[in-house]
Amino acid sequence: MQANKKHTTPLGIIEGFFGREWQWEDRTNYATFLARHGYDFYIYAPKSDKHLRMQWQQDWPTATQQKLIELRGSYKDAGIQFGIGLSPHEIYRDNSRDQRQHLKTRIQQLNNLQPDILCILFDDMRGDIPGLADIQIDIAHEAAALSTASRIIFCPTYYSFDPVLEKVFGKMPDNYWQTFAQKLDSQIDIFWTGEKVCSPDYTREHLLLVDELIGRKPFLWDNYPVNDGAVKSNLLQLRAFTQSHAQLEGHVAGHAVNPMNQPWLSQIPLASLPLAYQQAQNYSPESAFTLISNDLCGSALAQQLARDLAAFQDRGLKNLSDTEQLALRHSYSQFHSNPFAQEIIDWLDGVYLFDPACLTE
Template sequence: MNKSDMPALGIIEGFFGRSWSWADRESYANFLAPNEFNFYIYAPKDDIYLRKHWQQDWPSETKQQLSRLRNVYREAQIDFGIGLSPHEIYLDRSPERYAQLITRVKQINELSPDILCLLFDDMRGDIPNLANLQIDYMHRVAEVSTAKRIIFCPTYYSFDPVLEKVFGKVPDNYWQDLNKNIDKNIDIFWTGEKVCSAEYSVNHLNSVEALLGRKPFLWDNYPVNDSAAKSNILQLRAVNQSHSQIQQNVSGHALNPMNQAWLSQIPLASLTRAYREKNNYAPEKTFTEITDALCGENLAQTLLQDLSLLQDKGLAKMSVEEKTELLKRYSAFPQNPFCAEIIDWLNGGYTFDPACLT
């Protein structure tokens, strides 16, 4: 497949809990470009100025950091995006709310993002005519935004029943209204058959395309590990075989990484290989080659040896002896950022805090 035939491939920093440092975010420009990714979207759940306090501009220091980050990605020729989540704005449809939203988009325009996402995930959804209320906001945002690509995230971004359990029953004709009324130039995020889908089938993606009236833009919740259960594991394996077969069925593909920025590079780097190699893609071989390239042969061998313990058994089920042995093993690689994150994780530095969800 020629690079020009690839859908947009990138990452969205869109997880709960402990977020990345500014230095880690900047370093990702040097990781994404050589691995054939073409976008990065800034949307950490702990940025209150994108979520609960979305009406307010960032403090000057944060906005300076974002401006610098945007310039780093521009120099690397990687598209830079922002994800805005105006929390349950549709519960208050006053003129003031509309004005606040337009003002906020103009503030975001000052950063000259290439991509702007309007995200209605993780919000109450059992509201009549929800789709058209959200579309109205989406179209107003699109009119004002200077971004070249606009992506909409619906409240119901999967058929996974857990969404109705948490956010209420999906309104009648929700997806059909999105198909009929949202501008066809606007992409729509979709996570697959589940919120955290293990794989993607062509048949499923074709059915979603018919439902939404456009190819879905995948928000892939792998290797993210920000939940109570998944914070106990490090998702290091390469993406599975199904990712190599869906090039023609998506408009884009964004991976949501782990809270551990450096370790995330291992699974993330496998996505573009899956798209490029198609039927020749071999996940286990890819994992070995990526860890060799990123971590060096010795550490790569150690990670391969411990992969089942780190990703399958996980921290909560480890014995004291297993944890002690792992700490000893990875302490043998001093000042190594990959090992530093493993050690921090083993010592409870990434323990899930339910407060992060609010």
């Protein structure tokens, strides 16, 4: 299924989840997949890569550097922009000259990969710090000045109206978002996840409100179909994107999707987003799922997936009886060597169960 690109909003994926990471082969394969389906960019930012997060000051080992150079080449060959997401973990809690020198050195190292996009990410960090916005803006401006990337995207610590962020990361400082509107370079985009951390829909009213609040159109970080948390890892989120996604053209600066830990199964919902933008009011999530699953998986497996969709996405693994799990394992084991079916079997076998340790490593 070749996408007929008619949208102007940049669409892409950000590999930005916790837990079991993709293999290098999976990442490479996505260059072709994204190009075929009308996507524009890929951002490498796995939470498990300590050289982008907890040990962000340290460059990758030589072997990893080589893998990233090869990966960057694959995306260039496919005509897909390549991005890197750097999370200088709580750099603002030690805003010393040494830390700033580390930042300068790390950005220069990232420049060796010739990224088209650089993301400076402050998500999933403590935020109850006086003057937080000003410190983060200063860091973002410094990184932007050093980077050779043509696009800079900034992720604030509070990137949604969801109260869970203050519950986990502390009370948001006063006028946090308004400070970005006033002081953050207007050429720098800001990631936003919607009314919730995992928002099922996006209304125009909400996006206009955010536009006014942060002084620019939000760049969506869409946490569907990601399933890396304690609750979501229990699910396989395979349905196509909702109808609301067909109404986003012109209201967002870009749209980055955070996929599942399962790279093959992620392709099913991911392939629907460009269709939503292209077809607008004519977009049907149900029709998109049928079309895409048949195209990617073959008709027999697509029919099986349609039958089991509610079990995978609504009930989840923990609510399936041993008998049901055994029946599902039998059904999908018949699709020999099919990577989509194999990921379902692995999910049933507990390969993707959430490990709280992944949040602190």
